[in-house]
Amino acid sequence: MTLRNIVILTGAGVSAESGVPTFRGPDGLWEGHRVEDVATPEAFVRDRVLVQRFYDARRAALAGVAPNAAHRALAQLDAEWRGELLLVTQNVDDLHERAGSRRLVHMHGELNRALCTACGAAPEWRIALSGNPPCPRCDAPALRPDIVWFGEMPYQMDLIDAAISACDLFVSIGTSGAVYPAAGFVGLARAAGARTLELNLDPSAGTPLFDAARHGPAGTLVPAFVA
Ligand code: BJW
Numbered sequence: 001m002t003l004r005n006i007v008i009l010t011g012a013g014v015s016a017e018s019g020v021p022t023f024r025g026p027d028g029l030w031e032g033h034r035v036e037d038v039a040t041p042e043a044f045v046r047d048r049v050l051v052q053r054f055y056d057a058r059r060a061a062l063a064g065v066a067p068n069a070a071h072r073a074l075a076q077l078d079a080e081w082r083g084e085l086l087l088v089t090q091n092v093d094d095l096h097e098r099a100g101s102r103r104l105v106h107m108h109g110e111l112n113r114a115l116c117t118a119c120g121a122a123p124e125w126r127i128a129l130s131g132n133p134p135c136p137r138c139d140a141p142a143l144r145p146d147i148v149w150f151g152e153m154p155y156q157m158d159l160i161d162a163a164i165s166a167c168d169l170f171v172s173i174g175t176s177g178a179v180y181p182a183a184g185f186v187g188l189a190r191a192a193g194a195r196t197l198e199l200n201l202d203p204s205a206g207t208p209l210f211d212a213a214r215h216g217p218a219g220t221l222v223p224a225f226v227a
């Protein structure tokens, strides 16, 4: 079978070697809170300042990290691959675009963007939100992080579903497969007749669903896969 259409899903593991903490596992706590407790609309209503500080700290930390060999290899694939390619990242950091990836969607939003709950604007945002600054479009002090929280609809689902339905290779990199709908993409890809490959540090909940799996650090596995 000749390969033309590739969909790549990435998760926190692809940025781990850049020094961005993953969500689950020993470093997955923030001041004693699980991500499932901070990353919800209910948490934002309950304790707005706590949630804003959680994202302000992570946004500030982005300035001190850089793309790693896995991000660079995926950017190289994007530049060289003549067929269809879509990189679907669950990550809210900007390391894929800083490495040079262009055909990219952020299904869980972006740390470097705010979302106005009054007018719907989603301006680029690189400073703190905890001081409740006004929206640059409507002036309301109604900005939240432009992040998809539990119970909210991930972005670009129609585009993603169409790409998966048409792909002949689906590769999942550095994700635990604990969060839906992303965890279900491998099933959609299989149903579409695609080959499926997992690249992850450890076997994940979804490993048995893939045709093939390689386990190790993304900074080693991804350049080897792209070569
Ligand atoms: C390495 C490595 C190295 C380490 N190299 N690898 C019950 C059943 C089914 C579904 C649900 C359910 N109850 C609720 C739901 C739905 C819910 C959900 O899935 N919950 C689960 C907990 C069960 N999902 C949602 O709510 C989603 N929305 C939705 O479904 O909408 C539908 C709908 C809405 C409304 C009406 C009707 C329908 C939204 C999910 C949003 C997820 N958001 C988060 C937070 C983002 C904000 C933030 O960043 O703070 O996104 S959660 C968090 O998990 C983040 C991540 O993108 C996401 C995935 O995590 P990821 O990337 O997999 O990280 P880890 O840490 O889990 O794993 C890292 C992996 O890397 C590990 O495997 C390591 O081994 C590996 N690794 N180092 C390679 N060097």
Ligand code: ZN
Binding pocket: 116, 117, 118, 119, 120, 121, 135, 136, 137, 138, 139, 140
């Ligand atoms: Zn606004």
